[in-house]
Amino acid sequence: MTELRKRMMEDLILSGYAESTRESYLDAVRGLAKYYMKSPDLLSEDEIRRFFLYLRNEKKAARSTFTIYLSGIKFFYETTLQRQWQVFGITKPGKSKRLPVVLSRKEVRHLLSSIWKPHIKMALTIIYACGLRLSEGAQLKIGDMDTDRKLLWVRDGKGNKDRCVPLPKRPMELLQTHYRLFGAGSEYLFPSKGSHINKATIQTAFRVAVRKSNIGKPASVHTLRHSYATHLLENGEDTASIKEILGHSHISTTNIYTHMTEMLTGRLAKSLNELMSDL
Structure with a gap:
């Protein structure tokens, strides 16, 4: 576990997040780092913005997936890195009105x-x-x-x-x-x-x-x-x-x-x- 990941894990625990949420947020930041193949603390705001465009336009990420990535990455920058979140006003997508799929x-x-x-x-x-x-x-x-x-x-x-x-x-x-x-x-x-x-x-x-x-x-x-x-x-x-x-x-x-x-x-x-x- 890298020092940054360890620090984010500690921040999540101190903030009272459930284990499942901690894992999801850590995975979100890992996904961002993997996309650029470099440490997430070295990324520019424009690179982060382009990653979210990739999630929406190319990966066609579901609303729930996009929201987890947004929340996790925002937590990392605001809480762990103590930086101001100014990534071009990226917000959570609106809730879908679709009915759930049900099996017999x-x-x-x-x-x-x-x-x-x-x-x-x-x-x-x-x-x-x-x-x-x-x-x-x-x-x-x-x-x-x-x-x-x-x-x-x-x-x-x-x-x-x-x-x-x-x-x-x-x-x-x-x-x-x-x-x-x-x-x-x-x-x-x-x-x-x-x-x-x-x-x-x-x-x-x-x-x-x-x-x-x-x-x-x-x-x-x-x-x-x-x-x-x-x-x-x-x-x-x-x-x-x-x-x-x-x-x-x-x-x-x-x-x-x-x-x-x-x-x-x-x-x-x-x-x-x-x-x-x-x-």
Whole structure:
């Protein structure tokens, strides 16, 4: 670890950022340095600006990815290097209004069955079964699993918040068996090289599985979380409970699933089926 990276890590810890955010911000600065193949403290403002243009115009970075790069690099220059951030007024892109991609339960089962590496398959199974974000699933520890009460503790979630989520019986049994076979001796449920499994490893395996399963949807690992929420609503669970499980700060974030479910299974769907039955 370089001295600059070490100092930024210390600054992030002192600022109270969650482990997942620290990793993302450090990766953002590393990406900037790799693009120019030189230390980021030697870059000019124009070079930084051109890097963000590359992210938007050539790499076509998603809004969330662009925002992480912007926040991480800005933190590095303002906090670690103690420089004023004047990179031509670069701001976070506006929020997308697109509806989330959702898989059916059959599609989820089909997708998971196409993954042959046990630790990746198990990690994705738990991400779906507990409605987790990718970073939350990757960093789970053996101490986060409460088998007596069938709960899973999610530490340092988005916004640096902890929460507990239901751990269904069958996934819990699979997870216990998996840990005995592959994780014994590690503090992490999904260990890898002395730490936890890398998020990129899970993402790559998921993309391959999406192609192999031919589901025909632009699904990502986060799609499993969207699908989890939608499936709970379809099964009659209330929005307030789902909000707490997902760790949403505002009910409006959870309500998007309500609108989608009502369109798919409510009176509107019934009326349309009746109206179009004679086509």
